[in-house]
Amino acid sequence: MFNLIVRRVAATIPVMGLVALIVFSLLYLAPGDPALVIAGDQATAAQIEQIRTNLGLNEPFWYRFGSWLLGILHGDLGTSLISNVPVTTLIMQRMEPTISLMVITLLWSVIVAVPLAVLAAWKRGQIVDRVVMSFGVMGFSIPVFVFAYCLSYIFAIQLHWVPIQGYVPLSRGVWPWLNSLILPAVALGSSYVALISRIGRAALLEILQQDYIRTARAKGASNTSVLFEHALKNAAVPLVTVVGIGVGLLIGGAVVTETVFALPGLGRLTADSILRRDYPVIQGIVLLFSFTYVLVNLAVDLLYPLFDPRIRN
Amino acid sequence: MNSQSEKMEFKAAPELPDIISYRPPRKGMLGVVLRHKAASAGALLLIVLILAAIFAPYLGTVNPIAIAPALRARAPSAEAWFGTDMLGRDLYSRVIYGTRVSLTVGFAVAIIATVAGTVIGLACGFIDWVDSIVMRLMDAVMSIPSILLAIALVALTKASVSNVIAAIAISEIPRVARLVRGIVLSLRELAYVEAAVSSGSSTNFILARHILPNAIAPIIVQATYICASAMIVEATLSFIGAGTPPTTPSWGNIMADGRALWQVKPYIVLFPAAFLSLTVLSVNMLGDGLRDALDPRLAKVT
Numbered sequence: 001m002f003n004l005i006v007r008r009v010a011a012t013i014p015v016m017g018l019v020a021l022i023v024f025s026l027l028y029l030a031p032g033d034p035a036l037v038i039a040g041d042q043a044t045a046a047q048i049e050q051i052r053t054n055l056g057l058n059e060p061f062w063y064r065f066g067s068w069l070l071g072i073l074h075g076d077l078g079t080s081l082i083s084n085v086p087v088t089t090l091i092m093q094r095m096e097p098t099i100s101l102m103v104i105t106l107l108w109s110v111i112v113a114v115p116l117a118v119l120a121a122w123k124r125g126q127i128v129d130r131v132v133m134s135f136g137v138m139g140f141s142i143p144v145f146v147f148a149y150c151l152s153y154i155f156a157i158q159l160h161w162v163p164i165q166g167y168v169p170l171s172r173g174v175w176p177w178l179n180s181l182i183l184p185a186v187a188l189g190s191s192y193v194a195l196i197s198r199i200g201r202a203a204l205l206e207i208l209q210q211d212y213i214r215t216a217r218a219k220g221a222s223n224t225s226v227l228f229e230h231a232l233k234n235a236a237v238p239l240v241t242v243v244g245i246g247v248g249l250l251i252g253g254a255v256v257t258e259t260v261f262a263l264p265g266l267g268r269l270t271a272d273s274i275l276r277r278d279y280p281v282i283q284g285i286v287l288l289f290s291f292t293y294v295l296v297n298l299a300v301d302l303l304y305p306l307f308d309p310r311i312r313n
Numbered sequence: 314m315n316s317q318s319e320k321m322e323f324k325a326a327p328e329l330p331d332i333i334s335y336r337p338p339r340k341g342m343l344g345v346v347l348r349h350k351a352a353s354a355g356a357l358l359l360i361v362l363i364l365a366a367i368f369a370p371y372l373g374t375v376n377p378i379a380i381a382p383a384l385r386a387r388a389p390s391a392e393a394w395f396g397t398d399m400l401g402r403d404l405y406s407r408v409i410y411g412t413r414v415s416l417t418v419g420f421a422v423a424i425i426a427t428v429a430g431t432v433i434g435l436a437c438g439f440i441d442w443v444d445s446i447v448m449r450l451m452d453a454v455m456s457i458p459s460i461l462l463a464i465a466l467v468a469l470t471k472a473s474v475s476n477v478i479a480a481i482a483i484s485e486i487p488r489v490a491r492l493v494r495g496i497v498l499s500l501r502e503l504a505y506v507e508a509a510v511s512s513g514s515s516t517n518f519i520l521a522r523h524i525l526p527n528a529i530a531p532i533i534v535q536a537t538y539i540c541a542s543a544m545i546v547e548a549t550l551s552f553i554g555a556g557t558p559p560t561t562p563s564w565g566n567i568m569a570d571g572r573a574l575w576q577v578k579p580y581i582v583l584f585p586a587a588f589l590s591l592t593v594l595s596v597n598m599l600g601d602g603l604r605d606a607l608d609p610r611l612a613k614v615t
Contacts, residue, residue, distance in 0.1 A: 018453030026465050137601065141594035143545045145552055145568070146586040153579050164576060252460030256549050260572075270461075271553040274468050286465050290457040297456075 004311075005302060012298045019290045020072065024065050027283045077284035082276050087284035090269060097167045097265035101188065101257065102250050104181055109189040109196060110243060116193070117200025117239075122227060124205060132197060139194025144253040148187035148260040155183060165262040180263075188257045192246045196239070203238035207231045236307035244300035251289045352602020358595035366412040374406035377562040388580070395584045398570055407562040408585050414563035415544045415592055418478055422543035425482040427536040430489020431528070435520050437490065438497025448494070451487035459484035463546055464555050472558045477550060481543045492535055496528045530607035537600030541593045548589050564589045 035051040036043075043051075052058055056067060071078070077087035120132040142150075156164040162183055168176040207213065208231055216230045258267030266285055273281040305311045339347055346353040365372060373394075381401035389396040395404035433451070437444040454462070459481075466480035500506060501524070509519050550556030551565025559566055564585035571581030 014449065015453055015456055018449060019456055022453060022457065023465070026469060030469050137594065137597055141541065141597045142590045143548055143593070145549065146590055149575070149579075149582050149586055153583070157576060157579065248458040251458040252549070255460060255464070256553060259553050270464065271555070274464060274553065274555045277468065279468070282465055282468055286457065286461045289461055293458055294456045
């Protein structure tokens, strides 16, 4: 058990190193000279050279990568080219809306999608199954921001149930906070729910064809007992796997959802930084999100033995 | 129970299927369409959209980038079917021309990612030293959420349709490579491949003649899903300002332009949104239909 954890964690480190290398190369290849941007229009060639030396821009690729990596380990992601504020500070300021949005989306999506998957698998081929699967195809096909606008049109502009845009911090009360996040969370969760219910249904259907399910039925176990005690328990591993993989969808979707609903989170920061070509900020966010994604999937891996005793040895 | 059905019981037990009224499945084109209704609907819709993209200039459109400040933000009417945007550009024309961008990006990414991913996947599945190096890299690329990778790549380059295509294709290649590699690994254990190896066939010949034909079906299905997802990513990138140049009439750009007027003129956003969703839906329905037709085992479960 302990060995397993150590092995999984150890296997994640090279992946994270490679991700860091890719993200660093992206900035390395970025056009334009950061020294020129920092120095401004009035600087002389000597001043620019001085800044280049100070920033370490004259050093070779691997040296720069090494010192950048060392900086990351100390929580230093560089400095914004535009506002001259450390990237870490910028990210911390924008953290709350994004985390709130993603946690709420994750919770409601899993709560809705897993019963849908069970229902569709149980009523396979019947009308309920077809409805769930049709909604699944729609969830995959309607882009998050399109769905976001449709929801906003109906519930904010026409019905005035929730605010059209904006974010209320948790410190101003749970209800206003939740109210500002309902539409974004529903919109962001649409493709996630589709993914979980589709894969969950497929996993359950495969399990329901196993011999031990037939045995359970033969010895007279009730429908609910077969479904929840025999089938769903064994579907837990594929289900948590897809929940983890789907976090990638959530991260990508958060960028646009925050733009539609004007939430001042990391997604907005990404979009703003692209328009200003603020490469260190883009790099910092991409790295942060990628590491989050890797760590979420590591956590999922470590959860497996909890659901499946066979993996423990 | 009437007397007629009582008489029937001598001929066939009621539990048995009604053999007399059994009709064989329809043959020919109509049969295919009737058996795969959703896929056929998707294919039909897609064909209409492709035709609209090709014949965009002849569909009652005007110049999609001609601005007319006097006519700005008009509601849909007989002159401007979908209304005009805040620069007075005709929305109907922009949306119809936008079909070209979406379909170009979708198809180009699907082809590039599929071909490159297949080559990489075949190499990784059959040559062990390539596998150990390249798959690590593919795993790392896959751990960067694809929209973010595309954003970072586009941010490096000038906004253009071809750069957007390249950026999205790069983020999709590992998925294809992984799929193909998995298929190759399971196929190379089979007896007929072993026979080909032991009878001295070259690796290239085995890959082309014995492995690839068996991998084609799932690759085609995967390609349709990549096409659908590429169109969504393109629209997303354009929408947040990291995609095609703002002057290009792509659906994401039109929606980005309409954002400022969203609360008063929602139709500027809703028309391209509807076209985008329908296009992606048609590709996905086609993909599901292809999967059911080409891979009966998967069709049973999903």
